Amino acid sequence: MSKIGVVTFPGSLDDGDAARAARISGAEVVRLWHADPDLHGVDAVVLPGGFSYGDYLRCGAIARFAPVMETIADAARGGMPVLGICNGFQILCEAHLLPGALTRNQHLHFRNRDQWLRMENSSTAWTNHFAEGQEILIPVKNGEGCYVADERTLDELEANGQIVARYVRGNPNGSTRDIAAIRNEAGNVLGIMPHPEHAVEALTGPSLDGLGFFSSVLKHLADAKAAA
Amino acid sequence: MNLEAMSVDTVKDAESTPEELQPYLELGLKDDEYQRIKQILGRRPTQSELAMYSIMWSEHCSYKSSKVHLRQFGEKAPPSDRMLAGIGENAGVIQINEKIAVTFKVESHNHPSFVEPYQGAATGVGGIVRDILAMGARPILVMDSLRFGAADHPDTQRVLPGVVAGVGGYGNCLGLPNVGGEVFFDECYQGNPLVNALSLGVLPVDGLQRKEADGPGNIVVLMGAKTGRDGIGGVSVLASATFDDESQQRRPSVQVGDPFTEKLLIESCLELYAAKLIVGVQDLGGAGLTCALTETAASAGTGMDIQLEKVHLREASMEPHEILASESQERMLFVVEPAKLDAVLGIAQLWGVIATPIGVVTDTGRVRITFHGETVVDVPPGSLADDGPVYARPLREPADLILLQADRAETLPRPHHDFQLKDTMLKLAASPNLCDRSWVTEQYDRYVLGNTVLAQPEDSGIVRLDEETGLGVALSLDCNSRFARLDPYEGAKLALAEAYRNVAVTGAEPVAVTDCLNFGSPEDPAVMWQFAEAVRGIADGCQELGIPVTGGNVSFYNQTGAVAIHPTPVVGVLGVLENVAQRIPMGFSHTGDVLVLLGETSLELSGSEWAWVAHQHLGGRPPKVDFAREQAIAGFMQRAAETGLVRSAHDLSDGGLAQALVESVLRKGLGATVTLPVDIEPFVSLFSESAGRVLISVPVGHRQAFESLLAEHELPATILGQVDDEGADLTVIGHGEAGRFTVSQSELREAFSGTLPRMFGAGESGAAEAVTAGSPAETVLVVETVEITETVAVEAEAPAALLAEGEPFAEPSEPAQTDETERRAES
Structure with missing residues (x-):
């Protein structure tokens, strides 16, 4: 069984939910602690939502320096699948594993709603389950989810197919070019602002669309093992 | 540390300078209270001791004016096996099953929220969460009950956004889902907004x-x-x-x-x-x-x-x-x-x-x-x-009460024609007290922890406690302070009844009560009378319902100058659901479902939202409360949830049936056709605020099981019509001058959703389309429920007959139904 690690930083909030989602998808879940650089043999890592270190200084700016992040950054450069959700996305940007930055929502409010996304790229470890152009419904909830980058970077992202999901039927935070999720060039690192881990049970979520991210990575890992 | 520079007042100093003048009056202590402190200590208090006594003997900490009244909660409380800790603790503790207990409480943070809205509200959430934590529990949710001055008053522009951001800012950052509450506007709160926050925590039974x-x-x-x-x-x-x-x-x-x-x-x-x-x-x-x-x-x-x-x-x-x-x-x-x-x-x-x-x-x-x-x-x-x-302060019925009660809203001119009824429905739906709360609730995280089954705008917040068994809790916070102003005893009972009903309509069993009693100055005998009446109302109501008050909070001095706020006894009711998958949500979800009104409608317009919106009128007597009826509804809804006989349910309260229809249609976007009963004036059917009523939608096909369940609980019911297709209009068929009227969903949505963004800022870059489900209630589970239904229905009754549309099973609806048929033929 593939092992998915879920990191807990001080102030992580959706860590238990990310672990539940991975478990429901059929992964073995390993909880990782911010101060422990050991990844305990996991095959993939989720950086969960929340307010790591109180979001002091800038969202994700302190978490980036956590001992566990140094190991994760190395592993990510080596091809390990890493998914950053919300605060996790912010941390990935601060750690320069992804380009650009997440800034305050344009309307200055925290916003929680059920949000439609259009999946634009299936060639990542975390989205191979989706069809390109498929629309999915998952919750968004953030105060600083407005993605920004310079024009050249944005054009490069577009050209390289690194924009993985865009907001449709309304942009909840003013994000540039409606960007909801981006990947690194290799496709193993994905940052997404909305919360797939909150759309994994019919009872508690607006849909089951979030499961696709976790089943994608399990397939990716299985394929990699088969190839090896 | 230079103690000399600080001039610290020690016990030694106090003994050697017994006559030194102390600022006890400025600290809020009365002459006799100061004398008592000297008596207790056998000397004057030191500066530190004086500060301590002044704080601990303040109204806020000592409950000195309220204590003699609050005793009733204990004296009248029915015996409860569930209660592990009650009044006097940081929060009451209720046993849920042999392993799990929950603790919950609501508390005010009113005054700080007026002075500094963001921090006042934020620390209100922080404070109640620590109360829960101190009992040994992990806090798992918050709710907030907010009251502001007139929505269009300039100061509300300052207070409301700050309070909402504060409640959200603190709760979101703690990772606690906000699953419900209230937002209410009335000019009496202009200089005195109310911020009441509730939290609930879960603990092992032996972990208290x-x-x-x-x-x-x-x-x-x-x-x-x-x-x-x-x-x-x-x-x-x-x-x-x-x-x-x-x-x-x-x-x-x-x-x-x-x-x-x-x-x-x-x-x-x-x-x-x-x-x-x-x-x-x-x-x-x-x-x-x-x-x-x-x-x-x-x-x-x-x-x-x-x-x-x-x-x-x-x-x-x-x-x-x-x-x-x-x-x-x-x-x-x-x-x-x-x-x-x-x-x-x-x-x-x-x-x-x-x-x-x-x-x-x-x-x-x-x-x-x-x-x-x-x-x-x-x-x-x-x-x-x-x-x-402890003070037994003087009580006196407010001098204006007799005149106020004589000035009944039932005598106000009210519309009769269909176009007027439609206009009234839309006007009410757009009014600050009835309009869509999304502008507020979208600033709260309702998903975190992954156990939220229902959240605002549902009647109750429902949170799962156990992933294995589906055990969960339902909670609602309610108060209509206009009713309490007209009659604090009945108004408090109505608040209790509404919170109880909001929990009950989801199918949960109501088990315990918490309250936050917001009043003016206890030194005003009229306010103290209102307080005493409200406490008596809650205590009597709880006794009748057989559920205990487990704790709460009193907030006095909510007034500006000589003018007190309306008496505002906010009541929170806790319910238990053995399996949250069986919860009944609000909102029409299946075309063809039959609409039924549980309970009875009387001419009760005093204190209603209509009286206020249409006439700026507050007078008369509030609606009557019948706790036996509320219990019957609760019993019926619990059985209906277990057997899947009811698909959706929505409590009727502010704005009456009209508002319940608007909200139920807009929730998932399915239209409805409703025929109002012929024996009641159409306006009264739509806008009366009689208590003890619920609008439900019932899947076709289980008429006998449904009827016998109604009969078992001696519950009067009226067939109103049916749920129509997605995107269909809301059609209301009256009689006489009322004729019929049709409202499109876009008209409804525009009226309902536009108000708060217009007043407090759209806050929107590309405007979002309304996404249907605001909360997690989905098709997959409804299907499961139907399966359960059929098994049970077959067991319970002879082969279940189709509950065909238009087939009456309660007397009052019969003529109405005929009426509908005729009118349909006409059109």
Whole structure:
């Protein structure tokens, strides 16, 4: 069984939910602690939502320096699948594993709603389950989810197919070019602002669309093992 | 530390200068109260002691005006096997099953929220969460009940956005889903907004923590944030004095919150509890260290020796009385056996929280506090915590009440024609008190922790406690303060009935009550009468319903000058669901489902939203309460949830049937056709606010099972019509002049959704389309429910006949149905 690690930083909030989602998808879940650089043999890592270190200084700016992040950054450069959700996305940007930055929502409010996304790229470890152009419904909830980058970077992202999901039927935070999720060039690192881990049970979520991210990575890992 | 420069007033000083004048009046103490302190101590109090008594004997801490009335909650409470801890604790504790208990409470943070809306509201959430934490529970949700002045008043523009951002900012950062509450506007709250916050926590039945500082020799540990000058005098100066023009200068009295520290404190505490490392625990809230030290010692009958200079300070220059009175947030006090101290400090270090031993428990029966070796406090703790003054204040019915009650809304001119009824429906749907709350609730995280089954705008918040069994709780917070103004006894009962019904319509079994009693000055006999009546109403209502009040909070002095707010007894009801998958949501979800109104409609328009919106009128007597009917509804809905006989349910309250239809249509976007009963004036059917009514939608096909369940619970019901297709209009068929009218969903949505964004800022870059489900209620589960239905229905009855549309099964609806058929033929 593939092992998915879920990191807990001080102030992580959706860590238990990310672990539940991975478990429901059929992964073995390993909880990782911010101060422990050991990844305990996991095959993939989720950086969960929340307010790591109180979001002091800038969202994700302190978490980036956590001992566990140094190991994760190395592993990510080596091809390990890493998914950053919300605060996790912010941390990935601060750690320069992804380009650009997440800034305050344009309307200055925290916003929680059920949000439609259009999946634009299936060639990542975390989205191979989706069809390109498929629309999915998952919750968004953030105060600083407005993605920004310079024009050249944005054009490069577009050209390289690194924009993985865009907001449709309304942009909840003013994000540039409606960007909801981006990947690194290799496709193993994905940052997404909305919360797939909150759309994994019919009872508690607006849909089951979030499961696709976790089943994608399990397939990716299985394929990699088969190839090896 | 230069003590001389600080001129610290020691016990020695107090003994040698017995006649020194002290500012007890400025601190809110009366002459006789000051004399009693001298009597207790046998000398004048030191500056620190005076600060402590003034805080602990303030209305906020001592409940000195309310105590004699609140006793009824205990005296009239029905015996309950479920209650593990009740009034007097930080929060009541209710046993859910053999393993799990929950603790819940609602508390006010009104005055600070007027002075500094963001921080006032934020620390209100932080404070109630620590109350829950102190019982040994993991907090798992919050709710908020908010009241503001007129929506279009300029100051509401300042207060509301700050309060909402504060509630969200703190709760979101703690990772606690906000699952419901209220937002209400009335000019009586203009200078006195109400911010009531509720939290609920879950704990193992044997994991209840005690506050007693037992065991002389045990160590007293202060954990959490550093102590600063914030909130000093918050209790005695802010919470126990009426607002006047100087209130803007009191900003330093409002505490500043740091939810990140509280999150770490929560995780540390839960580890301490799990490892059984502590003897006692108390949160630091109002009255800060003063309250925590004296209450823990007094409840154990022990004493304490405290070295105050060991407290970690934000500002080194703080004087002893400031340290004792500080209401800095995010602090907890623990009593720890010496052998376990290192383990306690280790857990604090793991989470990066400051923990400091500040003294020891003694058997002296006195709390002695030294500051750099000088004794500044030497008091019997019970004199502060338990023996505060108690007043039986004079009560007098408000002089204007008779005239107010005589001025009935039932005599106001009311519309009759269909176009007028449609216009009224839309106007009410767009009114600040009935319109869409998304502008507020979207600022709250309702998903975190992954157990939210229903959240706003549903009638109750429902949260799963156990993923294996589906065990869960339902909660609702309600009050219609206009009803309470017209009759505080009946108004309080109506608040209880509404919260009870909101829980019941989801299929949950209501089991316990918490309340937050917001009133004007207790020194005004008219206000005190309102308070006494409201308490009596809640206590009588609980007795009749057979569920106990487990705790709550009193907030007095909610007035500006001589004008008090409407009496506002906010009631929270807790319900239990054995399996949250069976919960009944609101909102029409299946075309063809039959619409049924449970309960009876009378001509009851006084205090209604219509009277206010159409005529700016408040007068008459509020609707009648019938708790037997409310219980029948609860019993019916529980059985209906178990058997899947009801697909959706929505309580009728503010705005009556008209508003319930608007909300039920817009929830999932399915239209409806409704025929109003012929024996009731159409306007009254639509806009009366009679209690004890629920709008339900029923899947076709189980008529007999449904009818017999109604009969079993002796519940009157009227067929109103049916659910139509997605996107279809809402059609209302009346009779006589009322004719019929049709409202499109876009008309409804525009009216309902536009109001708050228009008033408080759209806050939108590309405007979002309405996404259907606001909360997690989905098709997959409804299908499961239907399967259950059929099995049970077949077992219960002879082959279930189709509950065909238009087939009446209750008397009153028969003519109405005929009427509908005729009109359909006409059209």
